[in-house]
Amino acid sequence: MQIANDTVVQFNYTLKDEQGEVMDTNEGKAPLAYLHGHNNMLEGLEKALDGKSEGDSFSVTLAPADAYGERDESLIQRISVRHLQGAKRWEPGMVAMVHTENGPRQVVVVKVGRFMADVDLNHLLAGRTLTFDLDVVSVRAATEEELEHGHAHGEGGHQH
Incomplete structure (x- = not known):
């Protein structure tokens, strides 16, 4: 068949x-x-x-x-560190889970501060x-x- x-x-x-x-x-x-x-x-x-x-x-x-898909640089967003799930301490390059209005989503931490983090919402293989x-x-x-x-x-x- x-x-x-x-x-x-x-x-x-x-x-x-x-x-x-x-x-x-x-x-x-x-x-x-x-x-x-x-x-x-x-x-x-x-x-x-x-x-x-x-x-x-x-x-x-x-x-x-x-x-x-192609990478979309507009998908790098700043969010509160408290929304990152999966680790206690975050560093650039780490993958985190974030709950969105469309359900859970994997993101890559680009930059992290004390209260805020820049995350990449592109698919890991985009x-x-x-x-x-x-x-x-x-x-x-x-x-x-x-x-x-x-x-x-x-x-x-x-x-x-």
């Missing part, structure tokens, strides 16, 4: 940066699962996986626009060209329940 809208895809990946250094992988773990065509995956990855079949292995390099080595483990038709819920269920997907 080929990957198309309304199929559940399980795959393994290795993510590499611009220099080819491995940044993340799920090798040796359960494959990731997603419902194709339902905005559950990076747009560039979903396009690259479209039409592939179980057993296919390939690499795809995504420009920032097809991955996590502005980066990324290469994904992908192995398609399985492809199957989505169940009615998965289509109703808008995501894959079971191993590698959402557990109910």
Whole structure:
């Protein structure tokens, strides 16, 4: 079966940066699962996986626009240090959680003072060209329940 809208895809990946250094992988773990065509995956990855079949292995390099977006310097904001969660003492470069009106969000501490901190709200991988080595483990038709819920269920997907 080929990957198309309304199929559940399980795959393994290795993510590499611009220099080819491995940044993340799920090798040796359960494959990731997603419902194709339902905005559950990076747009560039979903396009690259479209039409592939179980057993296919390939690499795809995504420009920032097809991955996590370009960096937006206007997303560096000053907030109260008390809103940073995840550590007692903060230093530039540390990742913190901040609760926003849209839910929790990871931020990177850029500068920290006694009461205020400058934080970067860009995704950690924004502005980066990324290469994904992908192995398609399985492809199957989505169940009615998965289509109703808008995501894959079971191993590698959402557990109910």
